[in-house]
Amino acid sequence: MNLNLIEVKVMTKQEAVPAVSNILMEAGAQGVQIDDHKLEDVAVISYFPDDADIKSILLKIRAKVVNLTAYGLNPAPAKVTARSLSDAKWATTWEKYYHAERVTRFLTIVPAWEDYENKETNQIIIKLNPGMAFGTGTHPTTKMAMQALETILRGNETVFDVGTGSGVLAVTSRKLGAGDIFAWDNDKNAVESAKKNIALNMGMQNIQVGINSLLEEIIGTADVIVANMLAEVLLPLVPQAADHLKKGGKFITAGIYFDKLDDMIDELNQHGFVINQVMSVDNWRSIIATKGEN
Amino acid sequence: MNLNLIEVKVMTKQEAVPAVSNILMEAGAQGVQIDDHKLEDVAVISYFPDDADIKSILLKIRAKVVNLTAYGLNPAPAKVTARSLSDAKWATTWEKYYHAERVTRFLTIVPAWEDYENKETNQIIIKLNPGMAFGTGTHPTTKMAMQALETILRGNETVFDVGTGSGVLAVTSRKLGAGDIFAWDNDKNAVESAKKNIALNMGMQNIQVGINSLLEEIIGTADVIVANMLAEVLLPLVPQAADHLKKGGKFITAGIYFDKLDDMIDELNQHGFVINQVMSVDNWRSIIATKGEN
The missing domain is CATH 3.30.70.120 (Alpha-Beta Plaits)
Structure with missing residues (x-):
């Protein structure tokens, strides 16, 4: 370093x-x-x-x-x-800034160099290198996305992580038992960062990382799509997510500033999503939605 | 039966x-x-x-x-x-109505008589007898309270469960690693129901159940207070919760109908609580708050 x-x-x-x-x-x-x-x-x-x-x-x-x-x-x-x-x-x-942080009862983010000892059984460690945008790992939007993944994942899902950044949500998905995971970002620095952070963690063999703008070049469908980005970027992702989710699939969006929540919900409803849950921390909102019938 | x-x-x-x-x-x-x-x-x-x-x-x-x-x-x-x-x-x-339901990646409610096999490692089973108000176990307010417990518990906390009903939140707290748990309800049928449901689960020796109106007769402080009741009942609980929480302790309130959310937040703020997170499912709201300096 x-x-x-x-x-x-x-x-x-x-x-x-x-x-x-x-x-x-x-x-x-x-x-x-x-x-x-x-x-x-x-x-x-x-x-x-x-x-x-x-x-x-x-x-x-x-x-x-x-x-x-x-x-x-x-x-x-x-x-x-x-x-x-x-x-x-x-x-x-x-x-001062980077130390292990328990995000939930089960999920704990630990800086790459820190030896962290589990205090409780079943605690799950996510290793991250703060040299690469670690800050996002403890931002409310990331925490809510992690909580949402913990709420909706059941095991063996195919997950698309759009705008992966540090890769923290891809790693979290894998640690929670998801199956095949595909992580994309349109920024090559982010992709490099995600690859390094994924390599820091054990059992990450199912995560594919690549450069892509939203889901534009992607073929195939997922059980879960997670995207932690600003609403301005999430809005054009909604129709793509509708196309790339299996029926009944879940769409987690985080990074929504409060004044854009209604726009996001309208856009989701217009593309056949049912809103399951909204989470609020400070001025940030996160949505869990399910792809409906059409 | x-x-x-x-x-x-x-x-x-x-x-x-x-x-x-x-x-x-x-x-x-x-x-x-x-x-x-x-x-x-x-x-x-x-x-x-x-x-x-x-x-x-x-x-x-x-x-x-x-x-x-x-x-x-x-x-x-x-x-x-x-x-x-x-x-x-x-x-x-x-x-038709009562079957195992996975509430989160980790928490699954299983009817007393059902043999449920874990599909994933680390899955936590909460056994409940639907003969005693099981319905609440899958109501949005209960689900959000369970999610909130999963988010904020770290292990070994003293938990007060106010208005325990079926006892589902007391059992959940214990299964998530909380230490001493005290569960109260002002209804003796609920107390009997909670006792039976607690007995259905393993490792529940730290849960005390008794009759009490909110926290009126209670002495001592908790790290976490959880209450899944209507806002009308939660409002008078707020000053009592402030008195019975350690500094930095968490107060989880569920069962808030959307039009009472602002009243609840005002009351929490007036008693020195900081709002950490609001969760929304349908018209129901749940709040995680921290007892501040006052």
Whole structure:
């Protein structure tokens, strides 16, 4: 791991966090963490190697963050800052932010280097390398998607994980007993990250990972489709999911900001889905839906 | 089991189902089942021994169901009917309505007499006798309470189960690794039912069951309080829960009809609770909250 790093911090609003995180990862960040302990603005913090062309990277990030208004997201104050981190500081930062986190009674996310001892029988460990967008592993939208998987999986399902990112939901599905799992992302960094995280875990032989834009190039049907992305990206996925789910199949969508919930439910209903459950944490919503008759 | 029975059916609205079920159990029903497969009205079906004074029981049930309007619940069409069931018909009815149901990947409710074979490793079986209000075991509010327990329990917690009914949430807590569990109900039939259901399951030695009105007579504090009751009953429980939870303790409330959600959240906030998550199935809401600093 490169220990000479530049920390880039974006001050923004809660609603823009997934989009800003995505911008940072696309700019080549080696990790993203979210500090939303304050009530108002959220700090999205990322790390770049110190041999990166940080000046042009910052320009690019600033432009993209400000441009989020075009997608109906408020990124204010949209303040982007950078500073060098010494090895010592860097190590402390990791320790402070990344530690084992029990998401549910059964599911626990553990950083790659941490020796974690199960406190309870049947605890399931998901190893993740925070160097690769670990932050998403403890974001409310990811937690709700994991909860939803724990609620609806029964064993041996074929699962499509759309926009896999760090691969955390593909690994979770496998650990919960799903059968064949296919994970896609349109970003090659995400695909690399997912592959590495999948390799960190045991018994992952059934997970296929590849580059794909939503489900456009995909043939075949699944029992379960899970997608943790912003509603703006989830909306065009709905008709594709209807085409790629078996009758009675489940569609889990997370990453929905509260003001887009009604749009998502309308779109799901229009494509023959029945809403089973809605989950709410802070301003985020997650939906479990079932593909109906048509 | 008494096989000569009278079936009493109440046609009502979804929102009145828990209240109507309660009315039937209080009238001495040996079981309640809910048929809500149709979109409009719901049938709440219960069984009474054929030596019961069914005429006066029906009068009492009718009066109470109609009176639900006084509690802001719409019981329409509030139609109460009765018919005798032959042994054969009765047996078929049980088979039709009561079968093993997987509530989550891990939690499965199994009728007392059914031999159920685990399909997946780590599946947890909760045995219940449908003769005692089994119907609630698969009602959305119970399912959400079970999901919530699965989400927040970590192991060895002290749990208070308020309004335990069939005891399903006490048993679930124990099976998920909670430590000392105390279950109360103000109805002695419910307490008997809970005791019998607890006895049906293995490893239940830490569950104490008793008669109590909410938490009025209770001394001591819990890590987790779970209560699956109508909002009308949950509201007066909130200050008691604040007094009986350790700092950082979790309060799970289920059985909230959607139009009472804001009242519940206001009451929780006013007593120092932070809302962690809201779950929605049909018109029902469930809340996970944490006791804050106050």
